[in-house]
Amino acid sequence: MASLQPSRKRVVLRFPIDPTRLPALADHRAFVDARQLTNLELGELAALPDLEFLELSGTETDLSPLASSPTLRHLSLDNPAHLDGLGRLKQLTSFGLYYLPRIHALDQVGELHNLQSLAISTPPSYDASRKCHRVQSFAPLARLPHLRQLVMRGILPDTDRLRPLEALVSLQTIEVTHVFAFTMEDYASLARAVPNASGHCLVPFFEAAWTGLCSRCGGARVALTAPAPRTSRTLCPRCQRKRLDAHVERWNIALGVTR
Numbered sequence: 001m002a003s004l005q006p007s008r009k010r011v012v013l014r015f016p017i018d019p020t021r022l023p024a025l026a027d028h029r030a031f032v033d034a035r036q037l038t039n040l041e042l043g044e045l046a047a048l049p050d051l052e053f054l055e056l057s058g059t060e061t062d063l064s065p066l067a068s069s070p071t072l073r074h075l076s077l078d079n080p081a082h083l084d085g086l087g088r089l090k091q092l093t094s095f096g097l098y099y100l101p102r103i104h105a106l107d108q109v110g111e112l113h114n115l116q117s118l119a120i121s122t123p124p125s126y127d128a129s130r131k132c133h134r135v136q137s138f139a140p141l142a143r144l145p146h147l148r149q150l151v152m153r154g155i156l157p158d159t160d161r162l163r164p165l166e167a168l169v170s171l172q173t174i175e176v177t178h179v180f181a182f183t184m185e186d187y188a189s190l191a192r193a194v195p196n197a198s199g200h201c202l203v204p205f206f207e208a209a210w211t212g213l214c215s216r217c218g219g220a221r222v223a224l225t226a227p228a229p230r231t232s233r234t235l236c237p238r239c240q241r242k243r244l245d246a247h248v249e250r251w252n253i254a255l256g257v258t259r
């Protein structure tokens with residue numbers, strides 16, 4: 001399975017492409033500034049031998065021509081105008097969508113029935129302001145039975161909250177981050193539905209190395225999943241034991257654990 005953070009080197013493709021001068025595409029990520037890309041040029045990309053991993057920035061055209069590539073497995077789109085034709089790329093096992101201000105429906109993503117890995121993310125510049133990107137619903141993602149890795153960063157659905165993700169029983173890892181509107185009940189319900197998956201959003205707290213050590217005892221701090229409103233997200237598990245215990249107690253109640 002193609003990794004979300006591939007170590008393969010990026011090669012920038014420019015038209016007209018001379019296939020005889022390309023490095024082995026099976027070992028590279030092919031990047032194309034796709035703002036002016038025509039249907040014909042997409043067809044040329046699809047015909048490239050051993051093209052597996054393609055990154056397109058700013059696509060405006062229908063993606064259907066890529067359906068004819070027998071080797072393409074990973075597609076990554078940065079700021080596409082729309083997702084028309086994406087659903088025809090059934091050969092994809094991995095798809096990434098980064099910076100999507102013009103995309104508000106995920107129906108085309110839900111057509112990619114062979115997906116094992118999916119990442120949809122706002123850019124880091126959204127984080128400081130706690131800004132989220134809104135989509136209609138996560139419901140189309142419930143149609144991806146083979147999905148094993150899922151990253152949803154800063155994406156807030158108008159309806160259904162996290163519920164559609166509870167159908168993804170093949171999930172192994174899941175990251176739902178940078179959405180402060182999701183509640184402990186949302187996360188606990190998801191944790192119940194996908195017991196074989198791992199991820200910070202599926203446990204009440206996790207180590208928070210980025211916050212540094214506790215100034216009082218020098219120990220490692222932890223971050224809370226869905227802390228109560230207007231309370232800090234990180235704490236010291238020793239100096240603030242009571243607060244952590246109360247948080248875990250609330251989590252267990254949300255999870256339906258009887259003690």
Ligand SMILES: [Zn+2]
Pocket residue numbers: 214215216217218219236237238239240
């Ligand atoms: Zn401490």
